[in-house]
Amino acid sequence: MVTKKSRGRRVTKSQGVNPVAKERAGNGPPDEYADLVRLAAAGDAEALDRLLMRAQAVAWRFSSAVCGRGNDAEDAMQEALLKTYRYVGRLREPEAFRSWLYRTVRNACLIGRRKRAGEPARLQSLDEVLPGPEGPRPIDAAHPGKGPEALAANSGLRRRLREALRALPASYRTIVFLREMEGLSTKEVATVMGVSEDNVKTRLYRARVQLQAALGSQS
Amino acid sequence: MSAATGSSPRCRALLLELSRYLDGDLAPARRRAIERHLAACTCCGTMSIRMRTAIAACRAEGTQPPPRAVMVRAAKRVRALIAKSGITAGPR
CATH class of the missing domain: 1.10.10.10 (Winged helix-like DNA-binding domain superfamily/Winged helix DNA-binding domain)
Known part of the structure; x- marks a missing residue:
């Protein structure tokens, strides 16, 4: 698929490609997660450290943006940390890690919340x-x-x-x-x-x- | 092609595609047609800018790093976990 850059962002006849994917500060492009998973699974302590820090940062951002801050964020970070540590050595497809991480964080945040504050009573038409x-x-x-x-x-x-x-x-x-x-x-x-x-x-x-x-x- | 300042039914129908247009998710011919309309229609052109601004604001918000104190605690958890190594099925 042919892409071209426009003002620093990729513009493509897309299949859902996100032009912002490369720009995330501290998040890295998608395949960097796969590389970290491979290295961590092979015993690279630095890669594991980076992966666990990344997982917690994702959990914090998700919790802040979607669920609200406070205790929920720290709980979600802990959950993301533990599950990533458990999972990283078993993953057959490192490329699937990114989706798995966000799914895990989302589930951790949603299970942890007792009642969603601020949920609108109805969707605006x-x-x-x-x-x-x-x-x-x-x-x-x-x-x-x-x-x-x-x-x-x-x-x-x-x-x-x-x-x-x-x-x-x-x-x-x-x-x-x-x-x-x-x-x-x-x-x-x-x-x-x-x-x-x-x-x-x-x-x-x-x-x-x-x-x-x-x-x-x-x- | 309307240069109206109001929102016609045609404009409202086009707005349904605006999100996909901004994501580059349209065939070239359709993209060009929408671009021509956005250039000629004040209403849709303004909506396009508003939507771009909303998208840019979301992306800017996404670049905000966690507070330093939060990441210091995160680093402590990582060190404690690795030092303890009491959790099974970690890296070999």
């Missing part, structure tokens, strides 16, 4: 969040000429994003986390979530529509 006859307003009306990346760095926007994420249903929040923040492909997200790729794309679309509506609101 698209009619409520798509633009009406007057059309959509720019997200940052004060700086209409700013590009999306520059706007995204705005601290006020980040705060609104976190609020908007909390307002999403948990499954949407999970998909946004996996796809946008962690750089998993559509296929990988579908594997982690146990749903079809079309389901992932549909939920991702709905989540994005809600997020852009929330970021564009006055409050």
Whole structure:
């Protein structure tokens, strides 16, 4: 499949390839996990250390983004640590580790939560969040000429994003986390979530529509 | 091709594809058709920018590292686990 880079991101006629996959700080490209698993399984202590630290970082990020912070995060990190340590020597396909890790972390976070705080009582209909006859307003009306990346760095926007994420249903929040923040492909997200790729794309679309509506609101 | 500032039924139908367009998940011909529409339609063009901003904000949020104190505790857990080595089926 032919790809080309556009402003540092890969643009492709994709099968769910995520242009952000290479950019994740401290996460590394997908095949780096496979290399670490092979080395760790062969007795490389440094590789094992890095793998266990990575697993905990994933658990922290997931717990923070999807489940909320506090005790849940530390519990999820501990669970990720122990399961990775147990699993790494038994894995027949190191390339499958990444999906396994996110699935494990997700299960650890979801089992650990007693009741999801902030779960919206109902899902907003698209009619409520798509633009009406007057059309959509720019997200940052004060700086209409700013590009999306520059706007995204705005601290006020980040705060609104976190609020908007909390307002999403948990499954949407999970998909946004996996796809946008962690750089998993559509296929990988579908594997982690146990749903079809079309389901992932549909939920991702709905989540994005809600997020852009929330970021564009006055409050 | 409409240059309307409002959202027509055609625009709302196109918006269903906007997410896939932004992911590069459309055939070239369809991608070009959407690009032409985004250039000509203020409503859809603005929605595209808003969605890109939301996506960029999510990605920026994803690059935030865990707090140092959190990773210090994580490192202690790793050292304790490896030192203890009381868990079976670890690396050979």
